[in-house]
Amino acid sequence: MSPPSDAEVISRSLDEPEAFGLIYDRHAATLLRFLGRRAGAKVAEGLVGELFRIAFERRKTFDASRTTALPWLYGIGSNLLAKHRRGEARWLRASARMAAASEAADRRAGAAALDARLLFPRVADAIEALADDEREALLLFAWEELSYQSVADALEVPIGTVRSRLNRARARLRELLEAKGKNRVKSR
Numbered sequence: 001m002s003p004p005s006d007a008e009v010i011s012r013s014l015d016e017p018e019a020f021g022l023i024y025d026r027h028a029a030t031l032l033r034f035l036g037r038r039a040g041a042k043v044a045e046g047l048v049g050e051l052f053r054i055a056f057e058r059r060k061t062f063d064a065s066r067t068t069a070l071p072w073l074y075g076i077g078s079n080l081l082a083k084h085r086r087g088e089a090r091w092l093r094a095s096a097r098m099a100a101a102s103e104a105a106d107r108r109a110g111a112a113a114l115d116a117r118l119l120f121p122r123v124a125d126a127i128e129a130l131a132d133d134e135r136e137a138l139l140l141f142a143w144e145e146l147s148y149q150s151v152a153d154a155l156e157v158p159i160g161t162v163r164s165r166l167n168r169a170r171a172r173l174r175e176l177l178e179a180k181g182k183n184r185v186k187s188r
Contacts, residue, residue: 005067005068006026006066006069007062007063007069009022010023010064010069014059017056020055020059023052023069023073032045032048034143035048035051035077035081037143039084043084047077047084048077050080051076051077051080054076054080055069070150071153072153072154074140074150074154075154075155075156078140081136082132092125092127092128093125095120096124096125122176123173123177126172126173126177127139127173129172130172131168133165134166134168135169136165137151137155137162137165137166138165138169138170140154148162148166151166
């Protein structure tokens, strides 16, 4: 006998609230990783609890035609992260400063590692400069390796909207990174 789908577990949890714990058991580690990448480990620990509290409260709204709850949970997580944008921006800037500082201390590192450390601050700034909806779609796709359909489900938008947002995000990142690269060359 196969284990029950997420939809079956959530449906059962409407009468047996403790059944919802299985959803937590199945997906908490994945969502903690997702939130940790975006907001840092300490913030992620608080957010994952908040995410599951919200999911539990909204379990009646879960679309039972979906077998997995993960895209739905990513959507809740994305909404929580939107409330922490300023914190996320501070984290990206701090990471960029750390990468730049370690470059000075590690001049003997290989060329590829050095290039990555030098490029990271520019990438972090470019990601921060994206529109919120584009940044969210890009990070769900690139960091979480979600399919276009799963990103669409998580953000509750049509798949065509995801494709548009990713296309705009990629174009904007190229534009921002090329512009910063030219400015850096000119200032030497």
